[in-house]
Amino acid sequence: MRIALFGYGKMGQMIEQVALKRGHEIVAKIDEHTPNIDFNSMDVAIDFSMPEGAYSNITKCIENNVPIISGTTGWLDKYKDAVALCESKNGAFIYASNFSLGVNIFFELNNYLAKMMHNLPEYKVSLEEIHHTQKLDAPSGTAITLAEGIISNSEYSKWKLDDNSNGSLPITSKRIGKTPGTHTVTYDNIVDSIEIKHTAHNREGFALGAVTAAEWIIGKAGVFSMRDVLNLG
Template sequence: MKIALLGYGKMGQVIERIALERGHEIVLKKEEHNTFEGLSSADVAIDFSVPTAAVSNISSCFDAHVPVISGTTGWLEHYDEMVAYCHKKNGAFISSSNFSLGVNIFFELNEYLAKIMSKFESYNVSMEEIHHTQKLDAPSGTAISLAKGVIENSSYNTWTLEKPETDHPSDSELAKQIYIEAKRIGTVPGTHTVTYNSAVDAIEIKHTAHNREGFALGAVIAAEWIVGKQGVFNMKDVLELK
């Protein structure tokens, strides 16, 4: 399989190594100032760039009729626009806040737990995410996905970075907000914790990434899966979690 790498930072370099180990070929390594030359010869593109480049990268893939996997976060206000453009161009597209196989299992666990906990109003949910100091967006895309998983399966309706004054806010609107604490520490690749806290106990689920390998492997597996397909998909489709 011929792969175009759109973004050649630390993640792009790990993806390159794993792709080569799995027998694939890299036909383009696009950084900030070089062109898309070689994109049209690719079987698939993997975008791990920066928020300001994501829309241009993804659109260029659709124009070149190349399926695209995007792991870039911080640009999702344009997601519906990219979905519409994908359909217009009969393209293929997967965007995920996290391609790690373990994290996507964690997403499923989070949704299942949220369904159970929605029956117990004495528990208040909050989240913590920890990443390296070079991460540009906060909260992480993964934390936002976790919050959405809770919102879709409970009475919560939004998330916030503003810490409530109490662990059990009495105001009905505040009680419907999921507090996310975003920390930037050293070289931490990614730790996410979801906690349900009550006056008598707490229930916690946690995912800890030991390195970038899991993110990169998941992206390559998604790229292998999407070749030959048309439409907009997600990691539930790739991992058959639906």
């Protein structure tokens, strides 16, 4: 499989390592300064670029009939536009806030727990995410996905960063050292607490998930998620 990397930072470099180990070829490493892009050279593109460039990368791939996997966060105000374009062009597109296979199982656990806790209002829920100091966005896309899962299965209508006023679901974001990513969901009551937690030990899990998604999407058309890749539906 011929893979183009949009963005060649730490994640792009890790994706390259994983892809090569799995027998794939990296045919392009593209950033905002790349003058000419040969879309015919690639079977699939993986985007871990900067938020300000992600939407452009995604649309260019869709317009050139290249399946695109995106893990860039911070651009989701244009997500619906990307979906509409993909559908109109009969393209193939997967966005995930986190491609880690373990995190996507964690998303499912989070949704199931939220459903179980729905009729127990005495438990107050909160989210905490911890990442490395170089992470630019807060809260993380993963934390937002977790919050959305809780909101869709509870009486909460919105989340707020470091704020539980007006019944909002609070998310606490911390930036500590080189932490790859830790996410904790806590249901707290006066008598006890229930907590689920995912801790990433390194970036390889994110890279493996992205390459797995790229392998899966070849030959398909539509807008998909990691639930489709992992057959969790």
